[in-house]
Amino acid sequence: MSKITGDAFNVNLFKRVFEYVKPYRSIFRWSVVLTLALAIITPVRPFLIGYTLDNFILTGNYGGLVEMTILMIFLLILQSIIQYSQTLLTNTLGQSAIKDLRINVFNHISRLRLKYFDQTPIGQLITRTVSDLETIADIFSEGLIAMIGDLLQVIVIITVMVWIDWELTIVVLLPIPFLIIATRIFQKAIKVAFQEIRTEVSNLNTYLQEHISGIAIIQYFAREEQEYRKFKKINSRYRDANIRSNWYYSIFFPVVELISALSLGLLIWYGSKNILEKPLDVQPGTITMFIMFINMLFRPIRELADKFNTLQMGMVGAERVFKVLDTQETTENKGTYVTDKIKGNISFDKVWFSYNQDGELTEDNYVLKDISFEVKEGQTVALVGATGAGKSSTINILNRFYEIQRGSIKVDGIDIKAYELSFLRSNIATVLQDVFLFSDTIFNNITLNNPQISFDEVVDAAKKVGAHDFIERLPGGYHYNVMERGATLSAGQAQLISFIRALVYQPSILVLDEATSSVDTETEMLIQTAIEKLMHGRTSIVIAHRLSTIQKADLIIVLDKGEIKEKGTHQQLLKINGYYKKLYDLQFSSVGIAKNS
Numbered sequence: 001m002s003k004i005t006g007d008a009f010n011v012n013l014f015k016r017v018f019e020y021v022k023p024y025r026s027i028f029r030w031s032v033v034l035t036l037a038l039a040i041i042t043p044v045r046p047f048l049i050g051y052t053l054d055n056f057i058l059t060g061n062y063g064g065l066v067e068m069t070i071l072m073i074f075l076l077i078l079q080s081i082i083q084y085s086q087t088l089l090t091n092t093l094g095q096s097a098i099k100d101l102r103i104n105v106f107n108h109i110s111r112l113r114l115k116y117f118d119q120t121p122i123g124q125l126i127t128r129t130v131s132d133l134e135t136i137a138d139i140f141s142e143g144l145i146a147m148i149g150d151l152l153q154v155i156v157i158i159t160v161m162v163w164i165d166w167e168l169t170i171v172v173l174l175p176i177p178f179l180i181i182a183t184r185i186f187q188k189a190i191k192v193a194f195q196e197i198r199t200e201v202s203n204l205n206t207y208l209q210e211h212i213s214g215i216a217i218i219q220y221f222a223r224e225e226q227e228y229r230k231f232k233k234i235n236s237r238y239r240d241a242n243i244r245s246n247w248y249y250s251i252f253f254p255v256v257e258l259i260s261a262l263s264l265g266l267l268i269w270y271g272s273k274n275i276l277e278k279p280l281d282v283q284p285g286t287i288t289m290f291i292m293f294i295n296m297l298f299r300p301i302r303e304l305a306d307k308f309n310t311l312q313m314g315m316v317g318a319e320r321v322f323k324v325l326d327t328q329e330t331t332e333n334k335g336t337y338v339t340d341k342i343k344g345n346i347s348f349d350k351v352w353f354s355y356n357q358d359g360e361l362t363e364d365n366y367v368l369k370d371i372s373f374e375v376k377e378g379q380t381v382a383l384v385g386a387t388g389a390g391k392s393s394t395i396n397i398l399n400r401f402y403e404i405q406r407g408s409i410k411v412d413g414i415d416i417k418a419y420e421l422s423f424l425r426s427n428i429a430t431v432l433q434d435v436f437l438f439s440d441t442i443f444n445n446i447t448l449n450n451p452q453i454s455f456d457e458v459v460d461a462a463k464k465v466g467a468h469d470f471i472e473r474l475p476g477g478y479h480y481n482v483m484e485r486g487a488t489l490s491a492g493q494a495q496l497i498s499f500i501r502a503l504v505y506q507p508s509i510l511v512l513d514e515a516t517s518s519v520d521t522e523t524e525m526l527i528q529t530a531i532e533k534l535m536h537g538r539t540s541i542v543i544a545h546r547l548s549t550i551q552k553a554d555l556i557i558v559l560d561k562g563e564i565k566e567k568g569t570h571q572q573l574l575k576i577n578g579y580y581k582k583l584y585d586l587q588f589s590s591v592g593i594a595k596n597s
Contacts, residue, residue, distance in 0.1 A: 020097040034086035039152035050289025094140035116329035135317035150300035193245035200238040260298040333421040342508040344539030351407035382550035385559035429507035433514035437486030461503040467496040
């Protein structure tokens with residue numbers, strides 16, 4: 001489903017949407033029944049009014065007038081009750097179906113591999129899961145069921161009119177072909193306008209999400225005025241798309257009113273002429289009845305066009321949402337291997353990896369080239385090298401966030417593809433340089449709402465990391481809300497929280513990706529002991545620019561442009577006088593200069 005067509009009556013799309021209605025069949029059935037009842041009852045009142053005028057008012061039958069008035073009041077109350085129930089049920093149906101669909105979309109998005117998010121703006125996905133889904137809800141509350149009711153009402157009204165006076169009905173319906181032509185032109189124009197609106201909404205959400213998240217950068221570089229002008233352009237395009245759709249409405253509705261007035265004029269002309277010429281054939285009550293029928297006839301016809309566009313907009317939204325659901329950018333999870341405990345033996349055997357996984361690959365496309373190394377259970381391996389050397393890529397493929405093109409990666413002698421994916425990842429805890437904290441409490445950010453982790457375990461882990469005291473000083477302690485992305489905590493405090501998070505999950509393999517780079521020297525010293533405790537008995541992969549933090553590693557791997565240049569312990573690599581020695585001398589000579597200055 002690569003192209004958004006916006007067809008209002010896409011059968012396959014309807015079937016997919018109605019899959020989410022199945023759990024609410026009874027609500028749907030009652031909605032349809034009430035809609036049909038409403039369509040049948042609505043034309044009864046004009047008929048009763050006309051009948052009352054001819055048979056009771058003009059004849060002076062006061063008793064009959066009272067009886068008919070009571071009947072019409074009862075009918076009006078019944079119609080109001082049905083209208084209320086029908087509106088409530090259709091909205092309940094739409095929101096219930098959309099609730100399930102939104103859960104499904106979120107669940108699907110959360111399982112997409114990172115490559116998809118590298119190429120898709122987050123704001124676009126927010127649009128799909130919020131506003132596009134709301135347009136699908138309108139299919140039920142304002143679109144399809146309402147259209148069925150309006151169509152049936154039109155049919156009933158025309159049938160009653162033909163039964164009462166077929167000649168007068170033909171005269172009244174003479175302008176209808178013009179209305180059909182106008183409606184068709186309107187539908188085609190508004191379809192394009194709605195597609196533009198959905199596109200501009202997505203662009204607007206994407207821009208807002210990115211720039212509000214990056215507001216600090218905008219302010220650091222004093223770019224407020226430039227970004228303001230950029231936003232004005234995007235907002236103007238959204239405004240223009242809405243104005244175009246409103247412009248079509250502003251033309252269409254007066255045209256409908258004009259055709260309605262023409263129909264009413266024909267009725268008055270032909271009805272009055274017949275009353276004067278053949279007073280026994282056409283009664284004043286019939287003319288009154290037909291005047292009301294015309295108003296009732298053109299209202300649903302006009303609304304049909306509006307509801308058709310609501311339906312069409314909902315189908316555009318459905319196409320966009322199902323396009324996300326049809327995205328197969330998920331990590332293949334055919335593995336079934338699960339064991340009581342992963343020991344942590346890791347082996348890379350001639351691994352080649354490129355982020356470009358679609359096109360033809362040359363050696364220059366690979367970010368990892370022929371990588372081979374082994375880490376035994378409980379050992380620590382450190383990856384060092386310049387930015388872009390392939391250090392983070394190594395841990396990304398270990399977690400299967402991206403798939404390798406050649407070679408194999410094994411944990412405890414089992415290919416990582418053979419492991420059940422969630423089991424594999426749950427045994428690998430990663431502490432990243434850029435710590436992400438949710439707008440939630442410290443406790444929930446540590447446990448990630450895992451009910452199996454107790455409060456006492458969190459406190460115990462916090463004490464080991466050395467974070468318990470600072471957490472206790474916060475208002476509410478472990479129940480302190482850190483706000484979006486941990487805005488109320490310092491970088492060092494946020495990093496400590498991420499260490500607690502890794503510790504409470506008791507992983508078999510620990511990954512530290514520049515985990516202390518954003519921590520000041522005092523805080524680094526505070527957590528260094530905790531890191532050693534955390535790493536003890538676990539296989540650990542450490543990525544660090546500060547060579548002082550990895551001197552005790554069992555194996556240090558030096559990467560350069562995706563290739564392994566050197567392997568060995570700290571002392572062994574210093575004796576080689578190669579990449580590592582140069583990096584070490586450069587770093588520690590800089591430290592010495594800094595100290596002397």
